[in-house]
Amino acid sequence: MGNPRYSNGYRRRRERERWRHMRADCYICHRPIDYELKAPHPYSFVVDETIALARGGTLTHDNSGPAHRWCNAIKGTHSLAWARERVAQLIAQGKAPQRTEPTQSGPIRCSDWFGGGD
Numbered sequence: 001m002g003n004p005r006y007s008n009g010y011r012r013r014r015e016r017e018r019w020r021h022m023r024a025d026c027y028i029c030h031r032p033i034d035y036e037l038k039a040p041h042p043y044s045f046v047v048d049e050t051i052a053l054a055r056g057g058t059l060t061h062d063n064s065g066p067a068h069r070w071c072n073a074i075k076g077t078h079s080l081a082w083a084r085e086r087v088a089q090l091i092a093q094g095k096a097p098q099r100t101e102p103t104q105s106g107p108i109r110c111s112d113w114f115g116g117g118d
Contacts, residue, residue: 008059011059012047012059015047015059015060015061015064016047018061019045019047019064019065019066020035020045020066022066023035024065024066025066026066026067026068026071027048027065027066027067027080028048028065028067028068028071028072028074028075028080028083028084028087029068029071029084029087029088029091031068033045033066033067033068039069040069041069042068042069042070042097043068043069043070043097043099044068044069045066045067045068045069046066046067046068046069046072047064047065047066047067048064048065048066048067048071048072048075049063049064050063050064050065050080051063052076052077054077055077070096070097071083071087074086074087074090075087
């Protein structure tokens with residue numbers, strides 16, 4: 001079957017543009033999104049599926065929301081409630097990326113995102 005994210009590119013692009021047009025805040029951390037930032041900046045805009053496609057979610061407006069790339073990476077296939085709590089913890093601990101820091105050219109490290117580095 002392949003990756004379900006790529007099976008309907010038209011619907012995915014349409015949903016991304018719909019959220020971009022609305023200019024909504026991140027639905028995980030509730031902070032503003034700078035829609036001009038480009039990937040791979042941690043605070044760039046992505047569309048997240050509330051119930052992950054890997055867990056049976058669908059690519060619909062009701063099952064998606066705008067998110068920062070960093071918040072979405074933490075959420076992964078976890079629940080939205082879990083992700084909101086974890087992101088709030090990381091922000092409170094000062095482990096969130098700085099908004100002004102330049103993007104890294106390498107992969108995003110997630111060693112302590114899930115509590116392994118506490």
